[in-house]
Amino acid sequence: MTDGSGRTAFPPAPTGLGALSATEIMAGYRRKAFTPRDVVDDTIAALEATDAACNVVVTPMYEQARAEADRLTKEMRAGEAKGPLAGVPVTIKDLVFVAGVPAYAGSPMNKAFVPDVDAAVVSALKASGAIITCKTTTCESGYKLTADSPVTGTTRNPWNSDRTSGGSSGGAAAGVAAGCGPIAIGTDGVGSIRVPSSFCGVFGLKPTFGLVPRSPGFSPPSWASLAHTGPITRTVADAALTLEIIAGYDLRDPASLPVSPRRFDTNAASLSGLRIGASVDLGYAAISPDVRAVFNKALAMLDACGARVTMDGPGLDPGILEHTLKPIAFTEQAAAVATKTTADLASSEADYRDVVSAGRHYSGTDYVEAGYRRGQARNAFLKLFERVDALVTPTVAITAFEAGQIGVGSIDGREVDPHLGWSPFTWPINLAGLPAATLPCGFDRDGLPIGLQIVAPWLDEPKIFRIAAAFEAAQPWAKFWPQMALREQSLGARQRVK
DSSP, rough: OOOOSSSSOOOOOOGGGGGGHHHHHHHHHHHSSHHHHHHHHHHHHHHHHHHHHHOEEEEEEEHHHHHHHHHHHHHHHHTTOTEEEEEEEOOOOTTTTTTTSOOTTGGGTTTTOOOOOOOOOHHHHHHHTTTEEEEEOOOOOOOOOSSBTTTTTOOOTTEEEEEOSSSSSSHHHHHHHSSSOOOEEESSSSSSSSHHHHHHTOOEEOOTTSSOOOOOOSSOOOOTTOOOEEESSSSSSHHHOOOOOOOOOOOTTTTTTOOOOOOOOOOOOTTTTTEEEEOOTTOOOOOOHHHHHHHHHHHHHHHHHOOEEEOOOOOOTHHIIIIIIHHHHHHHHHHHHTTOOOOTTTTHHHHHHHHHHHHHSSSSHHHHHHHHHHHHHHHHHHHHHHHHHHEESSSSSSSSOBOOOOOEEEEEEEEEETTHHHTTTTTTHHHHTTTTEEEEEOOOTTSSSEEEEEOOSTTHHHHHHHHHHHHHHHHHHHGGHHHHHHHHHHHHHHHOOO
């Protein structure tokens, strides 16, 4: 893996403790090298600096975080601290409830809403000893693949602040990329964990649908049959550790799966004997030349790791966006605001109102027929996984575009849907409910990150971690940092010295 100029030398890493991985932080606590208060102070300084440059924070929880860090520092000194993430900073996307903290979900309609309950994932993280530092930016109700909203404005990319972070978990991914703590919680209805993780050069995991419970406290209840909750991290090991904590059965979520707790092995190993199918376009997608070139190099790396890579894919219907995804996603989005009037939506973005309007115009028959076609897509993946053990594709067909835009209308001379056509590899996976991850695999000619998507059969997250860990060992992407992260953390360090 090289940077955009072709160099393989790694830049200096940020010096703040917030840039450490969760496993490094826990190891530092065991050595008594620093305390939770030290880590939280550094993380908050990085968040403040990065927020000023990229707009990633909705609601700071800094005083609560410092108080929790002080409590854990005392417990560690007394040998009493417990929990697999005790003292590790975590951020929470603003679609996910934290009790007593506003949950705007990027929408002016929620400006006075403060939930009184934690989402199941938040409860699990608190029980693990994790320290929540802030709520992060999202687009309005998570409806698009950027993190721009009428509530928070435009979220930008730490690799280039003129570019978008992607979304809708854009604040989460940008914060991790800039060294503002090792773990962020995001949600993914059509690619909202994987797109920003790809654009920001970090690891993002969408688990099997239902593996991580969403209730109580997931706002709004849009994308009901599509949305997943999962971690965004800099390393594979941190994502695996987080998933072990947040996965689990919860009766309050009707989609929750009754599976036993699992441990995930991320020790780098050979991929010998693993059959990996690869598709650069799923048979219908437009893709940029830079992404195509980097993807082909990633396939060569997987082959070098021992996998048997063959060009194969699920053979999806080229009309899947218009005839399957939109009738389902837009109808579910409209249903989430069914009680809202035109006046209620007046402060919403025009594009959001268009999506709601489109959803209201689909009939029940349209929704049911789309569900039937969704079943056909699921069966296509079932047949694919009879031939291969996993599928890899590019994560996104392009790299980060201009900040403030909803998307692009053409790729390499081909017209695409500006909302979803430039991310053709993510939302089919939501339709099927499959687990998928994105990991950095290179850069375009402008030095912007490019992601590789790994898709595995249902509940086969271990296979994703196996492939990702081997790729991470061969191409250690976490050693690449956006220059903004280095500048902002240096500034934060100078401010703390003063």
